[in-house]
Amino acid sequence: xxxxxxxxxxxxxxxxxxxxxxxxxxxxxxxxxxxxxxxxxxxxxxxxxxxxxxxxxxxxxxxxxxxxxxxxxxxxxxxxxxxxxxxxxxxxxxxxxxxxxxxxxxxxxxxxxxxxxxxxxxxxxxxxxxxxxxxxxxxxxxxxxxxxxxxxxxxxxxxxxxxxxxxxxxxxxxxxxxxxxxxxxxxxxxxxxxxxxxxxxxxxxxxxxxxxxxxxxxxxxxxxxxxxxxxxxxxxxxxxxxxxxxxxxxxxxxxxxxxxxxxxxxxxxxxxxxxxxxxxxxxxxxxxxxxxxxxxxxxxxxxxxxxxxxxxxxxxxxxxxxxxxxxxxx
Numbered sequence: 595x596x597x598x599x600x601x602x603x604x605x606x607x608x609x610x611x612x613x614x615x616x617x618x619x620x621x622x623x624x625x626x627x628x629x630x631x632x633x634x635x636x637x638x639x640x641x642x643x644x645x646x647x648x649x650x651x652x653x654x655x656x657x658x659x660x661x662x663x664x665x666x667x668x669x670x671x672x673x674x675x676x677x678x679x680x681x682x683x684x685x686x687x688x689x690x691x692x693x694x695x696x697x698x699x700x701x702x703x704x705x706x707x708x709x710x711x712x713x714x715x716x717x718x719x720x721x722x723x724x725x726x727x728x729x730x731x732x733x734x735x736x737x738x739x740x741x742x743x744x745x746x747x748x749x750x751x752x753x754x755x756x757x758x759x760x761x762x763x764x765x766x767x768x769x770x771x772x773x774x775x776x777x778x779x780x781x782x783x784x785x786x787x788x789x790x791x792x793x794x795x796x797x798x799x800x801x802x803x804x805x806x807x808x809x810x811x812x813x814x815x816x817x818x819x820x821x822x823x824x825x826x827x828x829x830x831x832x833x834x835x836x837x838x839x840x841x842x843x844x845x846x847x848x849x850x851x852x853x854x855x856x857x858x859x860x861x862x863x864x865x866x867x868x869x870x871x872x873x874x875x876x877x878x879x880x881x882x883x884x885x886x887x888x889x890x891x892x893x894x895x896x897x898x899x900x901x902x903x904x905x906x907x908x909x910x911x912x913x914x915x916x917x918x919x920x921x922x923x924x
Contacts, residue, residue, distance in 0.1 A: 598720050600757065600765060600892040604854035604877035604885060605629045607796060607827035608653030611767060613757060615718030618643035622755055622767050626656035631664060632876040633889070640666060644715045646707060646722075647674035648753040648769030656684050659691035662701065669695070673707045673715065675727070677748055679737045707753045708732045709782070720894070725754040725766070725786060726779045740778060749795065750774040756788060759894050763787060766817060768794035772801040773809055780816070789899055790892070791819035793842070796826050797834025797853075810841025814849070821850050821905070828855040828884045840923045850905045851920035852887035855879040860886075860918040871907035886912070 601612040608625035612633065619642050624630065645661070648654055655674075662669060672692065677685070695701040704711070708729045715722040731740060736748050744750075752769030766786060771779070771794040779786075791814065794800065800809040814822070822842055824834040834853065842849065856864065856879070864883045872880065877888040891902040903911075912918050 597896070598718060598759060598894045600894060601633065601875065602792060602823055602825070602854070602890045602892070603629050603633060603875075604879050604887070604889045605825070606855065606878045607825075607830045607833075609648070609767070609769065609792065609796075609825050610657075611792070612639075613717075613720060613722075614639070615716075615720050618717030620715060620717055620722065621645045623648055623654040623769075624657040624661055625653050626660070627878065629876050629878050629889070630657055631660065631667075634664075634667060636876060641668040641670070643670050643717045645669060645672045646715060646753065646755055647672070648707075648755070648767070649675070649748050649751060650677040650680045650685055650688075651748060651770060652682065652684050654769070655688050658688045662691050662695040668699075669701050671702045671704065671715075673704045673711065675707050675732055675735075675751060675753065676705050677736045677751075680748070706732065719759060720764070721758040723756045723758060725756055725782075725784060726771070726775060727751050727753065728778070728782065731778060740774070742777075744774045744777075746774065747772065747801075749801070750778070752794070754779060756786070760896055763789065764894055764899065765790040765792065765892075766819075767792045768813075770795040773804045774801065776800070776809070776813060786816050787818045789819060790821045790823065791817045792823045792825065793834070793838070796831070797824040797838045798831060799835060806835050806837040807841035807844070810838045811845040814842050814845035818846060819849055821852065821901070822846075823887070823890065824851070824853045826853050826855055826857060828858055828879065832859065833857070834919065836919065836922075839919045843920075843923045847924070850909070852890065852908060853920075854887055854889070855884045856886045856915075857919060861915045865914075869911055871903040871911050873902045
């Protein structure tokens with residue numbers, strides 16, 4: 595292929611993205627469910643060069659055993675950070691699946707995804723940069739404290755991954771980054787402006803006692819995104835949070851907001867027919883007519899970025915719902 599493509603999947607509550615570059619494929623987060631394997635099959639993808647895992651929460655890792663057992667997919671490398679506090683059955687299953695895949699098929703497993711590993715995950719024209727965590731925080735790990743004596747929770751240590759093409763930062767995947775994680779990221783004095791921000795924690799609250807609106811304003815003022823994406827399930831956790839959306843639009847009022855599914859806060863009764871604006875790719879919300887943006891295909895060119903669904907078509911779709919959050923605070 596001449597130019598890279600980025601696909602942000604509608605998998606409900608969770609995160610998952612595919613970078614299809616000129617010399618290989620990179621998977622960012624691996625949630626459970628059928629959408630990822632259906633998408634890989636739909637696109638004819640049989641090999642994944644790198645799997646990057648932001649952190650060890652279920653909605654980011656629980657699809658790893660299924661992926662590694664898929665005989666039609668070869669996985670070469672998996673990169674993640676340790677979380678010694680995680681004691682769930684899913685985490686144990688993932689660790690067991692990693693060990694089995696390492697012994698059975700030689701999958702390379704690297705328990706390190708930090709700023710110091712930037713450059714190891716490129717598979718073509720896109721430069722993959724890890725913005726956080728820094729290695730010294732990863733050495734402390736989840737459950738420890740940073741130099742300012744702040745507790746490092748799993749979300750504080752969420753890997754933040756960005757894609758750069760032709761000297762332009764195309765996208766930032768913020769995982770479940772919370773206020774402590776953002777504060778530590780800002781200490782690095784990086785220019786993190788990007789075209790697209792996949793908002794952290796699905797638009798949920800960024801930590802106990804944290805001002806959600808101020809967090810969203812701070813993050814979006816730094817990133818200055820043209821497009822903000824919330825990866826949500828319509829019926830779970832009431833995401834995105836109203837204060838988060840308000841903070842986004844206060845910081846970048848011209849940005850375009852897309853949720854993968856229609857929040858119940860935007861529309862109580864779902865549309866009675868399929869939406870013509872959606873891409874043709876698998877999406878969890880499609881069968882129940884729950885998609886808002888659905889699965890989003892982003893075509894990365896030298897000078898422009900094209901979106902399917904187009905932002906104009908999505909804007910027309912959302913205009914049908916007067917109570918939609920992305921219009922409420924304009």
